[in-house]
Amino acid sequence: MSLITASQVGQSFGAVDLFQGINVTVPPGAKIGLVGPNGIGKTTLLLILAGLATPSRGVVKRARRCRVGYLAQESADAFVGQDHTVIEEMLTVFDDLRDQEAALREMEREMAGGAANEDLLAAYGRALEAFEHAGGYDYELRIRQTLTGLGFDGAGMRLPLPHLSGGQKTRALLARLLLSGPDLLVLDEPTNHLDIAALEWLEGALRAWPGAVLIVSHDRYFLDRVVDRIWEMNTGGVEEYRGNYSHYVAQRQARWERRQKEFTAFKERAEKELDFIRRNMAGQLTAQAQGRLKRLARELKAVQAGGLAALQGRNWARVAEELDLSSGEWSIGDAGAALNALRPPHGRPPRLNLRLAEPDRSGELVLRTRDLTVGYPGHLLFKTDDIELRRLEVAALIGPNGAGKTTFLRTILGHLPPLDGELLPGASLDIGYFAQAHEELDPGDTVLEALLREHPMLPGEARHILGRYLFRGDDVDKRVDVLSGGERGRLALAILAERGANFLLLDEPTNHLDIPAQEVLQEVLEAFNGTILLVSHDRYLIDRLATQIWELADRRLRVFAGSYQEYLVAKAATANPVGETTPAPADDAVMAGENGSLRSKNAQRRLETSLQDLEGRIAGAERRLETVVAALQSATEDQDFDRIQSLSLEYGVLQNEVEQLMLAWEDLANER
Numbered sequence: 203m204s205l206i207t208a209s210q211v212g213q214s215f216g217a218v219d220l221f222q223g224i225n226v227t228v229p230p231g232a233k234i235g236l237v238g239p240n241g242i243g244k245t246t247l248l249l250i251l252a253g254l255a256t257p258s259r260g261v262v263k264r265a266r267r268c269r270v271g272y273l274a275q276e277s278a279d280a281f282v283g284q285d286h287t288v289i290e291e292m293l294t295v296f297d298d299l300r301d302q303e304a305a306l307r308e309m310e311r312e313m314a315g316g317a318a319n320e321d322l323l324a325a326y327g328r329a330l331e332a333f334e335h336a337g338g339y340d341y342e343l344r345i346r347q348t349l350t351g352l353g354f355d356g357a358g359m360r361l362p363l364p365h366l367s368g369g370q371k372t373r374a375l376l377a378r379l380l381l382s383g384p385d386l387l388v389l390d391e392p393t394n395h396l397d398i399a400a401l402e403w404l405e406g407a408l409r410a411w412p413g414a415v416l417i418v419s420h421d422r423y424f425l426d427r428v429v430d431r432i433w434e435m436n437t438g439g440v441e442e443y444r445g446n447y448s449h450y451v452a453q454r455q456a457r458w459e460r461r462q463k464e465f466t467a468f469k470e471r472a473e474k475e476l477d478f479i480r481r482n483m484a485g486q487l488t489a490q491a492q493g494r495l496k497r498l499a500r501e502l503k504a505v506q507a508g509g510l511a512a513l514q515g516r517n518w519a520r521v522a523e524e525l526d527l528s529s530g531e532w533s534i535g536d537a538g539a540a541l542n543a544l545r546p547p548h549g550r551p552p553r554l555n556l557r558l559a560e561p562d563r564s565g566e567l568v569l570r571t572r573d574l575t576v577g578y579p580g581h582l583l584f585k586t587d588d589i590e591l592r593r594l595e596v597a598a599l600i601g602p603n604g605a606g607k608t609t610f611l612r613t614i615l616g617h618l619p620p621l622d623g624e625l626l627p628g629a630s631l632d633i634g635y636f637a638q639a640h641e642e643l644d645p646g647d648t649v650l651e652a653l654l655r656e657h658p659m660l661p662g663e664a665r666h667i668l669g670r671y672l673f674r675g676d677d678v679d680k681r682v683d684v685l686s687g688g689e690r691g692r693l694a695l696a697i698l699a700e701r702g703a704n705f706l707l708l709d710e711p712t713n714h715l716d717i718p719a720q721e722v723l724q725e726v727l728e729a730f731n732g733t734i735l736l737v738s739h740d741r742y743l744i745d746r747l748a749t750q751i752w753e754l755a756d757r758r759l760r761v762f763a764g765s766y767q768e769y770l771v772a773k774a775a776t777a778n779p780v781g782e783t784t785p786a787p788a789d790d791a792v793m794a795g796e797n798g799s800l801r802s803k804n805a806q807r808r809l810e811t812s813l814q815d816l817e818g819r820i821a822g823a824e825r826r827l828e829t830v831v832a833a834l835q836s837a838t839e840d841q842d843f844d845r846i847q848s849l850s851l852e853y854g855v856l857q858n859e860v861e862q863l864m865l866a867w868e869d870l871a872n873e874r
Contacts, residue, residue: 203230205268205385206226206262207227208227208262208263209260210223211225211250211257211262212224212257212258212259213247213257214258220243221242221246221247221435222259224260224440225440226442228251228414228416230413230414231413232414232416233408233411233415233429233431234414234416234431234432235417235418235431235447236248236433236435236440237418237419239717239718240686242437244390245390248390250262251270254272265385268385268386269382269385270385271379271382271386272388272390273372273375273376273389275390275394275418276368277368280374284364285362286363287359287362288358288363288366289345289349291374292348295382296345296381298336299337302336302338305329306329306330306333309322341381345377345381353400354370354377358370368395372394373395376392380407387415388416389416391420392417397739398602405428409427415429417429420712420715421741423740425446426448426742427446430444430446431444432446434450462546465546468501468505472501473541475494476498476541479495479534483534555670556670556671556722559701561703562632563704564593564705565630566592567592568591568628569589569614569625569627569735570589570628571623571626572626573585573623574588574589574622575620575623576606576618578621579621582757583609584606585757586623586758586761587759587760589752591735592733593732593733594732594733595749595750596727596736596747596749596750597734597735597736597748597750597751597752598737598747598748598751599737600739600744600751600752600754602754607709610754611635611707611737615633615635632701632703634701634705635698635707636695636706636707636711637694637709638710640690640691640694643693645682645683646681648681649673649689650668650679653696656697657697657701664678667696668696670696671693673689687714688715688719691711695723704733705733705734705735706727706730706733708735710738710739711723712738712740724743724746724747734747749764750762751765771862775819775862820860820864823859
């Protein structure tokens with residue numbers, strides 16, 4: 203039985219219909235991602251399904267005893283009037299267990315005081331079994347694991363709730379929800395305040411979650427790793443796609459194309475039918491024309507009422523009964539008017555029409571550093587590996603907030619001098635900068651004035667450009683200081699796109715953009731004929747674009763030459779560094795390796811152990827690779843294209859893992 207079923211749900215505010223005709227079900231254990239453009243009503247739908255808002259129309263049914271946990275997008279008002287610390291708040295989730303624990307302790311004191319009897323011992327045994335079954339011996343460990351996973355260190359766990367920042371409150375609420383174990387988790391943008399480490403922990407927790415999950419998120423990589431179906435919300439309702447986000451993208455395109463073909467074919471057939479009716483209504487074929495008119499009228503009424511889906515595989519008598527199509531006669535004019543009024547099926551939502559101006563060619567070497575140190579006078583932020591960035595490459599700079607990523611961009615721009623070392627830009631560079639905070643925008647400007655300030659042109663031309671970024675009509679007269687985060691991001695992109703730069707410095711360009719806008723930006727950057735330095739937490743964008751990964755951690759910027767997937771594989775392979783076994787004893791005798799080098803006996807033993815460990819890991823990875831190959835062959839024979847795509851991705855990751863392990867083995871083998 204489904205946990206939640208919604209039928210013909212709609213929500214209106216006054217005369218404005220936010221959405222209507224929503225029909226969805228949430229099965230037990232489902233992992234659902236809800237996507238759609240900003241303003242379409244995703245948060246409102248979550249509130250309705252969670253039982254926190256009442257729809258204007260329609261019915262929502264919930265399974266009996268279905269417990270729903272809801273995480274709001276913003277949590278600034280959470281924990282008002284509470285003086286608990288974070289860990290004390292988590293303990294309240296287990297009040298029943300703690301009461302059971304207190305009762306057990308009381309029975310133990312009674313038995314220790316000599317009051318033991320058969321009834322008390324039996325009651326103690328039953329209580330102890332119930333306590334163990336309910337997780338009484340591991341709830342404190344679960345609390346610490348959850349809080350640590352979501353980024354709370356020991357000091358953070360002891361912070362009073364009123365002292366938490368907005369982001370910390372959201373993470374504390376999420377921790378409490380996870381610990382409470384509802385049947386359905388409803389999460390509105392849960393990734394907003396998480397760094398990559400916390401994101402990865404949450405991904406693992408949700409994949410292993412035994413209950414159902416319904417998530418609104420703009421993080422496409424997160425959706426790829428967590429959900430098994432996508433609900434796409436649009437002006438026509440909600441459509442379901444099976445698989446993760448990447449599967450949804452492929453299926454959505456195929457579905458749009460199929461519907462357009464079906465619509466075109468239906469309209470062409472209906473126009474031919476109407477032409478036959480017009481030509482023969484007064485001739486020898488009058489009876490046939492009248493019959494065709496009745497049939498065409500039924501079809502057009504069905505399409506008006508239920509779209510093209512109403513025509514597929516349906517019994518016409520039942521269709522007429524369901525939609526009351528038998529009442530009323532249509533003339534040829536009625537049929538012609540209905541045919542002319544048909545509109546193509548719902549397809550792509552309104553999209554950005556982002557086009558980067560074609561840049562002039564830069565030199566082959568775009569950026570080089572030597573012994574570079576970045577920071578402010580008296581305050582070192584980090585030192586860098588020597589960098590070499592060439593034309594058409596994309597470097598992704600990743601690292602925790604506050605590590606100095608934006609400061610590094612400002613150093614490249616020349617706004618800050620290096621503390622030490624050299625930073626050498628290449629020849630013929632034209633740098634375009636997208637700032638995370640959009641501080642280059644004047645709050646007092648209108649949208650139109652902001653574009654004209656940077657790129658003088660005729661107002662009509664400027665309005666045309668802004669229309670491509672969804673600023674239409676009076677939108678261009680809005681002041682910058684009243685724009686939403688997404689609107690400011692779109693305006694900043696419009697200004698950047700007209701620049702014609704050949705080296706783009708992008709600081710969190712997808713912040714505040716909905717998924718359709720992120721998809722357009724990704725497509726444009728993939729086709730960009732220049733060089734990009736990308737600072738972003740958007741792992742999906744990094745995965746699609748990056749040719750180098752610059753990791754900033756522990757006051758050091760380290761360069762990895764390769765894609766994001768290759769970086770992840772290499773990072774996983776070195777998570778347990780080779781050669782780190784037991785410490786060498788004091789009498790570490792010296793012996794020669796196979797290549798003539800001198801090393802201690804214990805060092806040689808550690809080397810051999812590491813080689814054996816790597817060989818075992820290589821063999822295991824190769825066995826997994828063989829399993830995937832066999833599964834791929836089976837999926838190909840079954841023509842299961844979704845599984846083929848999923849297995850192909852897994853095959854690529856495993857192949858990279860084997861290659862990285864082999865390289866590590868070769869390096870160690872050369873040390874023998």
